Amino acid sequence: xxxxxxxxxxxxxxxxxxxxxxxxxxxxxxxxxxxxxxxxxxxxxxxxxxxxxxxxxxxxxxxxxxxxxxxxxxxxxxxxxxxxxxxxxxxxxxxxxxxxxxxxxxxxxxxxxxxxxxxxxxxxxxxxxxxxxxxxxxxxxxxxxxxxxxxxxxxxxxxxxxxxxxxxxxxxxxxxxxxxxxxxxxxxxxxxxxxxxxxxxxxxxxxxxxxxxxxxxxxxxxxxxxxxxxxxxxxxxxxxxxxxxxxxxxxxxxxxxxxxxxxxxxxxxxxxxxxxxxxxxxxxxxxxxxxxxxxxxxxxxxxxxxxxxxxxxxxxxxxxxxxxxxxxxxxxxxxxxxxxxxxx
Amino acid sequence: xxxxxxxxxxxxxxxxxxxxxxxxxxxxxxxxxxxxxxxxxxxxxxxxxxxxxxxxxxxxxxxxxxxxxxxxxxxxxxxxxxxxxxxxxxxxxxxxxxxxxxxxxxxxxxxxxxxxxxxxxxxxxxxxxxxxxxxxxxxxxxxxxxxxxxxxxxxxxxxxxxxxxxxxxxxxxxxxxxxxxxxxxxxxxxxxxxxxxxxxxxxxxxxxxxxxxxxxxxxxxxxxxxxxxxxxxxxxxxxxxxxxxxxxxxxxxxxxxxxxxxxxxxxxxxxxxxxxxxxxxxxxxxxxxxxxxxxxxxxxxx
Amino acid sequence: xxxxxxxxxxxxxxxxxxxxxxxxxxxxxxxxxxxxxxxxxxxxxxxxxxxxxxxxxxxxxxxxxxxxxxxxxxxxxxxxxxxxxxxxxxxxxxxxxxxxxxxxxxxxxxxxxxxxxxxxxxxxxxxxxxxxxxxxxxxxxxxxxxxxxxxxxxxxxxxxxxxxxxxxxxxxxxxxxxxxxxxxxxxxxxxxxxxxxxxxxxxxxxxxxxxxxxxxxxxxxxxxxxxxxxxxxxxxxxxxxxxx
Numbered sequence: 001x002x003x004x005x006x007x008x009x010x011x012x013x014x015x016x017x018x019x020x021x022x023x024x025x026x027x028x029x030x031x032x033x034x035x036x037x038x039x040x041x042x043x044x045x046x047x048x049x050x051x052x053x054x055x056x057x058x059x060x061x062x063x064x065x066x067x068x069x070x071x072x073x074x075x076x077x078x079x080x081x082x083x084x085x086x087x088x089x090x091x092x093x094x095x096x097x098x099x100x101x102x103x104x105x106x107x108x109x110x111x112x113x114x115x116x117x118x119x120x121x122x123x124x125x126x127x128x129x130x131x132x133x134x135x136x137x138x139x140x141x142x143x144x145x146x147x148x149x150x151x152x153x154x155x156x157x158x159x160x161x162x163x164x165x166x167x168x169x170x171x172x173x174x175x176x177x178x179x180x181x182x183x184x185x186x187x188x189x190x191x192x193x194x195x196x197x198x199x200x201x202x203x204x205x206x207x208x209x210x211x212x213x214x215x216x217x218x219x220x221x222x223x224x225x226x227x228x229x230x231x232x233x234x235x236x237x238x239x240x241x242x243x244x245x246x247x248x249x250x251x252x253x254x255x256x257x258x259x260x261x262x263x264x265x266x267x268x269x270x271x272x273x274x275x276x277x278x279x280x281x282x283x284x285x286x287x288x289x290x291x292x293x294x295x296x297x298x299x300x301x302x303x304x305x306x307x308x309x310x311x312x313x314x315x316x317x318x319x320x321x322x323x324x325x326x327x328x329x330x331x332x333x334x335x336x337x338x339x340x341x342x343x344x
Numbered sequence: 345x346x347x348x349x350x351x352x353x354x355x356x357x358x359x360x361x362x363x364x365x366x367x368x369x370x371x372x373x374x375x376x377x378x379x380x381x382x383x384x385x386x387x388x389x390x391x392x393x394x395x396x397x398x399x400x401x402x403x404x405x406x407x408x409x410x411x412x413x414x415x416x417x418x419x420x421x422x423x424x425x426x427x428x429x430x431x432x433x434x435x436x437x438x439x440x441x442x443x444x445x446x447x448x449x450x451x452x453x454x455x456x457x458x459x460x461x462x463x464x465x466x467x468x469x470x471x472x473x474x475x476x477x478x479x480x481x482x483x484x485x486x487x488x489x490x491x492x493x494x495x496x497x498x499x500x501x502x503x504x505x506x507x508x509x510x511x512x513x514x515x516x517x518x519x520x521x522x523x524x525x526x527x528x529x530x531x532x533x534x535x536x537x538x539x540x541x542x543x544x545x546x547x548x549x550x551x552x553x554x555x556x557x558x559x560x561x562x563x564x565x566x567x568x569x570x571x572x573x574x575x576x577x578x579x580x581x582x583x584x585x586x587x588x589x590x591x592x593x594x595x596x597x598x599x600x601x602x603x604x605x606x607x608x609x610x611x612x613x614x615x616x617x618x619x620x621x622x623x624x625x626x627x628x629x630x631x632x633x634x635x636x637x638x639x640x641x642x643x644x645x646x
Numbered sequence: 647x648x649x650x651x652x653x654x655x656x657x658x659x660x661x662x663x664x665x666x667x668x669x670x671x672x673x674x675x676x677x678x679x680x681x682x683x684x685x686x687x688x689x690x691x692x693x694x695x696x697x698x699x700x701x702x703x704x705x706x707x708x709x710x711x712x713x714x715x716x717x718x719x720x721x722x723x724x725x726x727x728x729x730x731x732x733x734x735x736x737x738x739x740x741x742x743x744x745x746x747x748x749x750x751x752x753x754x755x756x757x758x759x760x761x762x763x764x765x766x767x768x769x770x771x772x773x774x775x776x777x778x779x780x781x782x783x784x785x786x787x788x789x790x791x792x793x794x795x796x797x798x799x800x801x802x803x804x805x806x807x808x809x810x811x812x813x814x815x816x817x818x819x820x821x822x823x824x825x826x827x828x829x830x831x832x833x834x835x836x837x838x839x840x841x842x843x844x845x846x847x848x849x850x851x852x853x854x855x856x857x858x859x860x861x862x863x864x865x866x867x868x869x870x871x872x873x874x875x876x877x878x879x880x881x882x883x884x885x886x887x888x889x890x
Contacts, residue, residue, distance in 0.1 A: 140624035210736040219722030309461030
């Protein structure tokens with residue numbers, strides 16, 4: 001489609017604009033931050049969902065795990081002698097600047113590691129089967145995780161936890177910090193995934209999607225590739241979760257950390273809307289869907305979630321290839337026609 | 345947790361209580377699972393909105409009970425008909441487009457989208473709170489009070505069994521039932537022999553919806569529902585079908601009742617709020633064990 | 647030295663005995679054929695050998711290893727590949743991609759996140775030219791004609807540098823004018839690359855010319871085996887085909 005050089009130029013241009021935007025539109029920083037979050041969520045879902053053809057309804061698990069692990073690390077790393085088991089949800093930790101950022105870094109990293117381990121263990125169990133069994137299994141993941149988290153007092157049980165307060169003495173405000181943090185993570189995710197999809201690994205994922213039986217009969221270790229893909233997604237999902245927990249400020253097991261009806265569903269719809277199985281599709285879908293959602297929710301008042309549900313249905317049934325998929329099909333069609341014209 | 349296990353060991357009537365409650369209520373789950381197996385077997389549609397259809401039926405019973413004063417048990421035939429019609433509607437608008445779709449994920453995602461839409465609709469219309477439509481039929485005390493069965497559980501069991509029998513007769517002896525079974529075995533041959541496949545598919549899906557509706561009416565009488573609990577029912581149905589196998593009518597009944605009892609007992613030991621987690625772990629264990637066994641024998645799970 | 651040694655393999659499906667006491671040997675570097683009327687159990691035998699289903703009894707030795715309980719991916723990694731009557735390719739990927747993914751990528755885990763190496767790409771071009779698909783290499787595999795897909799499937803198998811290739815009716819459905827080309831390529835691959843071939847064929851002209859040793863199956867059992875001339879004149883074989 002667009003050559004790599006042109007793509008990269010566009011990307012740098014886009015990044016330059018994105019870097020300045022929070023200064024121009026300070027009131028919308030949080031919304032813009034969430035767009036970066038959504039890009040990460042959509043891209044990670046798409047690795048297994050679009051590129052490998054393995055729909056997962058449970059990726060929210062890693063998101064929530066990252067959120068909780070980071071929050072626990074942030075709460076416990078520098079605090080001493082706190083009676084944490086009484087009303088955990090009301091414990092608000094106050095840290096100075098260095099404590100805050102160190103615990104944030106350690107917490108985020110720990111969350112990612114835990115998510116990775118979880119992905120490997122779970123994946124070894126449920127990725128050895130065909131895709132529809134995997135999809136069925138993942139259906140219960142988020143809900144089960146929410147239930148378990150709601151039962152553990154150490155992390156606040158049903159009431160959840162509160163994230164530590166952002167050090168107020170800093171020049172760079174909380175919103176600004178997290179905007180740039182998520183921008184960097186989203187960009188890193190994008191470039192890494194783009195490299196992966198251009199590699200042998202990426203083609204293997206696509207082969208599994210196109211004809212898993214053929215891939216297996218050619219000796220490809222399909223299960224290992226699937227697990228690796230899910231693990232990579234889990235890593236970035238956990239990082240996103242850790243950040244979002246801090247941005248929102250409190251962590252609720254059902255409504256936020258493992259929220260299927262919001263983050264869980266959005267990541268799927270965004271990837272499909274934009275065009276699953278492509279590198280730009282999820283990005284496009286994330287930007288469009290989230291912007292639309294934020295713009296229209298005020299007009300629909302309570303029925304906005306219904307509208308979203310309807311949108312999902314329409315997109316999946318009538319536009320399963322998404323925006324980019326539609327354009328790609330047209331190009332491939334004209335390619336086929338042109339090259340067959342050169343035949344005898 | 346150990347204390348709870350001890351209780352079960354020292355007072356076996358407690359265990360019996362949990363198991364019998366499980367069996368009674370399992371009949372409802374079996375009914376819902378059968379519907380799922382029906383459309384999976386006949387149309388190759390994996391319905392991720394099964395639970396939402398159930399909850400929808402439950403809400404209809406709730407509304408008919410509280411708004412119109414109709415006794416919950418009497419709402420069942422009404423709900424069955426309404427859900428049947430709703431099933432036809434869903435078939436014509438959504439499912440129809442998915443038939444013959446080679447990519448199984450389109451059907452999965454589409455029914456998933458339907459589930460989300462229904463969840464949000466139900467929340468918008470009925471609110472997010474938990475509701476019930478318990479007709480307060482009283483309790484049955486057996487064995488000097490050692491075994492307590494709430495009459496509504498008994499009634500729902502009887503109704504579920506009745507519906508199952510009706511269904512069985514329908515499938516075996518009615519023209520539509522035979523057409524459905526023929527289509528399941530060989531769609532092409534059926535078409536050549538003059539069976540209207542469209543009608544068969546539409547009816548199959550609508551029958552499934554009706555079954556879910558009946559199940560939902562029973563569920564809202566025996567327990568509570570809320571807009572997002574459908575997921576648990578979907579998941580449970582999958583588990584029953586996977587455990588029993590697609591064509592196995594009796595197997596589904598036993599699996600339904602067995603899983604329900606198991607849920608009750610483990611729920612008692614670990615805590616009822618971990619319901620979904622327990623079912624989930626169970627399903628994963630079943631599938632993984634099967635996968636390992638199959639690999640040893642050079643087989644693959646279809 | 648036998649590369650493949652099948653001993654007394656039996657397999658039945660729900661009452662139907664597909665294979666009974668079937669044995670055959672495929673010497674290394676040779677071309678062996680399997681013939682037999684429809685329903686004689688040829689494809690079932692192939693499926694048993696490559697790991698598609700378990701066998702009821704018997705042994706299968708490949709390169710000295712007993713493989714009758716191994717799964718398809720494992721057997722493929724040991725160097726045994728198989729083609730189908732209906733083509734199995736990656737329909738939504740280009741011919742080049744089909745070929746690339748058929749290279750031995752699992753061999754080196756450290757390189758798997760890099761693009762395909764120049765050696766692989768060169769091999770892709772060479773093999774695509776070998777089967778005459780070079781001009782169509784950027785077309786989607788699903789858009790090729792049936793005969794072209796068969797050639798692609800064949801080329802993909804060659805990418806893996808297999809020790810033995812099991813071909814299930816390679817000329818079925820192929821335009822008669824292209825069959826000679828196909829036979830030539832099979833012979834080339836056997837002579838130049840040393841790949842052992844086990845071929846199921848219905849086309850007598852093809853298999854009599856190609857194979858050095860032929861086995862004839864009928865009704866699930868091995869009827870006769872020997873050199874092409876012997877088989878052609880074997881009364882039992884003639885009877886089996888004409889029906890008794």
